[in-house]
Amino acid sequence: MGRSLNLKHGVVELAHGSGGRASALLTKELFLPALANAELCKADDGAVFAVEAGRLVVSTDSHVISPLFFPGGDIGSLSVFGSVNDVAVMGAKPQHLTAGFILEEGYPLADLKRIAESMGQAAKACGVSVIAADTKVVKRGEADDVFITTTCIGLMPEGLNLDASNIQSGDQVLISGSMGEHGAAVLASREDLGLHAAIESDSQPVHGLVNALLNSGAKIHFMRDPTRGGVATVLNEVVNMAGKGIKMDEQVLPVREPVRAVSELLGLDPLYFACEGRVVVICAAADAEQTLKVMQAHPAGLGSVNIGEVVDGLPHLTVRNSWGGERIVNMLAGDQLPRIC
Amino acid sequence: MKYVDEYRDPARMKRLLAQLHTEATTDSYRLMEFCGGHTHALYRYGLVSALPDCITMVHGPGCPVCVLPAARIDAAVELAKKDGVIFCSYGDMLRVPGSGQSLLGVRAAGADVRVVYSPLDAVKTALDNLNFQVVFFAVGFETTMPATALAVKEAQRLKLKNFFVFCNHVLTPPAIRGIFASDESSDEPVNVHGIVGPGHVSAVIGSDAYGLVVNEFNTPLVISGFEPVDLLESILMLVRQINEGRVEVENQYRRVVAQAGNAKAIALLDDVFVLRGEFEWRGLGMMPRSASALANRYAQFDAEKFFEVIVGQGKEHPACVCPDVLRGKIQPEQCKVFGKACTPETPLGACMVSSEGACAAAFQYG
Known part of the structure; x- marks a missing residue:
């Protein structure tokens, strides 16, 4: 394990999900630059955010699309829009997002970087921030490249009922x-x-x-x-x-x-x-x-x-x-x- | 969209329906659409309810998924379960119940079952996986046979030793004969006045292929396309033949079907396939000279020979009356388990599985 990620030719290794130094490197050099916001950068076990009085809407969505890159989008932006849209059509205003990544050993880091950057841009477009995230790596063959689960939290306007x-x-x-x-x-x-x-x-x-x-x-x-x-x-x-x-x-x-x-x-x-x-x-x-x-x-x-x-x-x-x-x-x-x- | 819009033109549809309402003057016209694709289209475009009341469409056995007996599904399942086998199939076949498991069931249990859109995809799979034995589950009437034949020829050209075809191709004219013959041997009279003949099968074998059957059973046949205008036009042509007492093979689907068929495709079939002595059909039983096997010169690609496949005695679900549905004796809704125990989620019989099956079409659009 070198001192920094090889974002050009490197691949996801089991160590990247170990919680040790390799994991920290992946977070610091790949995910944080793409998804950066103050809360995520604190790297605490959980994110703290203030809420207004009223009702919250929460929606979660797992993404396992194949192929990961398709005309008009990729799994990164899709995983953001998926949860954001679910919250939006409830009538709520999307606020925060969390993301869980399951990565297959051997997946190219360069492609993972593209996915993370696409997520970051999508989140920005939606006015939400990824305030908590998690990464696990599974052995080759135990998953198919990249799976992403996102959860979106939104604020429900007073009195709105779309039942x-x-x-x-x-x-x-x-x-x-x-x-x-x-x-x-x-x-x-x-x-x-x-x-x-x-x-x-x-x-x-x-x-x-x-x-x-x-x-x-x-x-x-x-x-x-x-x-x-x-x-x-x-x-x-x-x-x-x-x-x-x-x-x-x-x-x-x-x-x-x-x-x-x-x-x-x-x-x-x-x-x-x-x-x-x-x-x-x-x-x-x-x-x-x-x-x-x-x-x-x-x-x-x-x-x-x-x-x-x-x-x-x-x-x-x-x-x-x-x-x-x-x-x-x-x-x-x-x-x-x-x-x- | 060209070749689609003009055959769904509302003005033409309305004109044809009006003509049918005027000209269908006899009490009852029982017309069998042989082909599952026609059954699906009749429901999909709401034609069943738009036809005059005196015209009853009887759904025939022309769904390759539906006529394959449980015993051959069982044999496919056994092949798929073998170590080192990649089993390639059209998607429709995956949920069809055999005596026990379906292909989807064995896939969930770990077998490598893959959906392909073309037999050539299975050849490519074989090329990409030289350490595995790739078996293509060849099903279908004359429509899909040229594609299987091409795949066999391609495997030969590539000198593949790991590509096999589990051949279950069945033939249309013998099946039409089977429907009428089985009715003649029973006490019930033949109760179909005209046949909407298969379109894509006929593109391969030509309209001449039905002459014998039509004369033998004295029943008119009109080869039809699959768009709503095609079907209404064909039904009108049948009504006119019946009204005028004519018994002929007519071809409504002239933009696709030639009288002598597709010479290239027929030559290919003659090269790659031979007639089987007999073959079991779900619903129609054992029928002589009604199916094809790979010719001896392609024996090295024949899964039945290589894996020494034994086709045993399959068990159908006892409550299932698919055989009567396939022979047009009853309508899907008359089956006791239709829509109750037997639904597309939990099909008991094959007619509920494929989208071309009469029961699935009746359930989906009912």
Whole structure:
């Protein structure tokens, strides 16, 4: 073990997770420069932070995506946006983040540095700081390169209630942009499908968009980010929680052409493809137009559209196609695509 | 998107549906779509509910996952469990229940089972893992056979000694014969008035391949594409044949299917495969000359020979009536365990596993 890390050609070694000098070196030379903030630099066993009176929201999310680097993002930024977005769609303002790393022996330090720097930049973009972190190293073959678990803590505004019980018949279902780009991008890059059209993941933070919505005074009943299982899965959860149906019109569903091409090619349904930077918003019909305008005015919501309506009846998600045929869109039995986040 | 949008054009759909409502004047048209891809599309595009009430779509056995008997899944599971074997399969096959375990089950228990999108990926896996024996689980009708054949030829070119094919390819015309023949031998009359013929199978074998069966059983057949416009057009063509008393092979899927099929692909199949004497189908039983094995000149790639595979007697779940569903005798919803004990999460029978299975399609879009 040299006196400093070989960030060009070095690899993760078991000693880096030992808690000894090698661990300290990895923290000091790789993680701290990327994630630096006063609290993390103290290197105490835990982080201390002040809280305002009121309610906190906490959400945790593990990331095991393969490949670690994909068009439009990487596991570092994804692991930040994942937890931040979960907290944001609860209506809360993200404040702090913790991160746990499980590293496989032999993983290149240069790539780990890129991941850490990407995390740092993502955290900065979200206005959160990584105040506590942990690293473990496992033997080669016992993990797949890098796994990251993050936990985000956010402040819940006074009096805000975005519970599914708010959802009423007649409510409109809005989405902040086109569907399925993350799932399609990961699939296309993983399977080396040889597609010419590049598909980029939609991975991005949505806290700003949510903040703009809440500040605009829009009366929002419910919000979710359609990650694993995509829009179909989130809306199936909604119909089950609300005990009402949702009807969508296939013609207005926003799916970009390359994503459609991938799904046609592989026989998959983009309704089930994961998004990592979109919000599904449910609001009263009377507020839908105004809410949509606010969403479309925000950089993270330029492609916002109204995709459906909450209706009385059985808790089914149904899609009406262009000639009037209707089909039920159910929960998937299993994973359409494993390890996408 | 070209080749997609024009076949989902709402104006054309509405026009075809209106024509069907006008022209389907007999009390009952029972039409079997042979192909699981058609079953899926009928549900996916909401066509089942849009058709006139007098037209009943009967779902046929054209799902390669569904017709493979438990005994051959068991044999695949045994192969996958062997030390030093990397077992490559299409994703659909992983959850199919055998008599005991599924491939997914043995993977969880430590077997190296990998999903491939193409048999050539399995050849590449063999090339990358020369110390392992790589077995490709070849399933499917004539549609997937050329790809398997190409993989065998590629393995030969690369002089691979560690690539094997567990061949379970089955043939379409004998299966159609099987449905009608099995009904003739029982007391029930044949209760299908027309067949929506397979599209992608026909792209390989051509529309001429069905002439004999159609004449033998006096039932019209229209080869169909997989988009909603294709299916409605094909159903309309069948209704017209039935109304006019014609019994012909017609080809709606002309943009893909040629009368004589794909000569290159057929030559490839003739080179790599030979007919088996008989083969067991789930639901249809033992059928003569209904499946293919690797030809003797490619015996070195034949997993059945190399690993001395013994295909025993499989056990299906006693409550499962997949055989009757596959023969079109009952609709999925008429099965006692449909949607209750048998769901896509816990399939008892093969028809619930593959997305092309009649039960899975009925459950997913029901």
